Amino acid sequence: MKKSDRYKRLTDIIDDPDRVRCDELLSHYTFTKTGGKADVLILPKTYEEVSAIVRFAGVNQLPVTVLGNGSNLIIRDGGIRGIVIHTMKLNAIRLQGSSIIAQCGAAIIDVSRFALRCHLTGLEFACGIPGSTGGALYMNAGAYGGETADVLSHAVVADRSGRLIELSRDQLEMGYRQSAISKHDYIALEGTFTLEKGEEEKIREQMDHLTHLRESKQPLEYPSCGSVFKRPPGHYAGKLIQDSGLQGTRIGGVEVSQKHAGFMVNVDHGTATDYIKLIHYVQKTVKEKSGVDLQTEVRIIGEDK
Template identity: 50%
Template sequence: MPKNGLNLLTNTEIAPYAYTQAGGKADYLAIPHSLEELQHLVAWAKEQGFPIHVFGRLSNLVVRSGGLRGLVILMTELKTVEQKGNELSAVAGCDIIWLAAVAQEKGLAGLEWAAGIPGSVGGAVFMNAGAYGGQADMVVESVTALMPDMTFQTFSRKELAFAYRHSVFQDNGGIIVQATFALKKGNRQKIQDRMDENNYARALKQPLSWPSNGSVFKRPEGYFAGKLIMDSGLQGTSVGGVMVSTKHAGFMVNVDHGSGNDYEDLIHLVQQEVYKNYQVHLEPEVRIIGDR
């Protein structure tokens, strides 16, 4: 326990916090309840010379079975939302699904695509998340981050270097703490109808009854990853407890206490088979981190 009394868990399993329900142990794990506490945690880890890993809902992520060294920070208790006109400012730990629901309730359009995305605001910005014709870069106006020099810095839209599943925070080491979304006035019922349509399509096509990390691979130019995997006869293929979904080939599901290593090994197997059959390299959309 550090001298400043921060509430740390030691040698803690990551799996219960992850959408995949897989992953090894974190040396230290903390869930801050304020930005001040976040600052103290980061400062303490820097003093100790520890690596720092910051996550929201641990979706779109594979943590290897050897776990993570240093300090893991989960932002899930930092989730307030404020409205100013047609803008919503959300702290990074807020579920993007919940933020979409808040927008609908306030008659603000622009987040309908996010109604079923299982992640946090911070994660959605970090990965420039998107679905059903929308994505973060269409509505994010500005982002505030805790930078490696321990100062808070606000980035305008043009400074965020958004690209396909990419933002500047993948390069600059900043910890996203808040994002402001510029939305438009809309009809609450029409917004809800669009959200319902998206969620119906998601439930129809995606294996939502099993733990997964969402769509595993980026879309290769000129192809659909799921179709390449399906046409390679890989649906139902498993490594350990993780299987290529029989409902949607672009997903891998944890059907029997699968590990982070199972996920990674299945990803590599699928990449090899698809390349062998079609000479297309599938690039993971999910991040793979941690020790084997």
């Protein structure tokens, strides 16, 4: 099927032509400011639209990739074939008793701020995580001693046939940077966070403290993909990289941050290929010097140019 034909048929599902975009440059949607083009990028507004897109893709044998905030992600320079669903317009957050229900495209930072306004405690750890709610569910995102699994009670997902499924806490199988959503390649649509009543001032103080820690330690002044590597058992990735003398190492326009060795920053029009080459070089060097295998936390998807 030609892209033009694909575009025309998808507008039968999505009634707004601006939400179906052919040959869209994905560097506009990633924190690293890298990534090639999507054959077709779609911005659904409802879960029913997501289901219809997935069913359409199945009938037409097209791959489907889902993007949220694009924070812990590297998209290769050749882009992504098939359909890319971007969740930015699925961003509603609402209160239900002492629970907060957030759609997948809502920034998890915004969910934590919503909890603050509702005087609910439990999501303070998320106040500096730059990803989407969907991303947080997918990888059980965490920071500063807290993680999504601590407060997530259930989620709504779509499977790859387009069927909507509600998963309980136990069914979500949350582990370190993984979940049943990533294991079964579900599309996260909604999460319900069960919180406790707290004092607004204490919640705000904790969030301010964590924000200060993040701003003082992380290289937020440059585009990056966040924490590149998972924490190795008994070690810290950043410390291993620092002890290997790798801070400031640069390939192309991408550099191991001199502020925090666990980050790689785009300092001079770097490409996804630069990122990937630097990741491999760091893994090789750390293995040689410490014997530790660093595993990537950042997702790397798409095709080489």
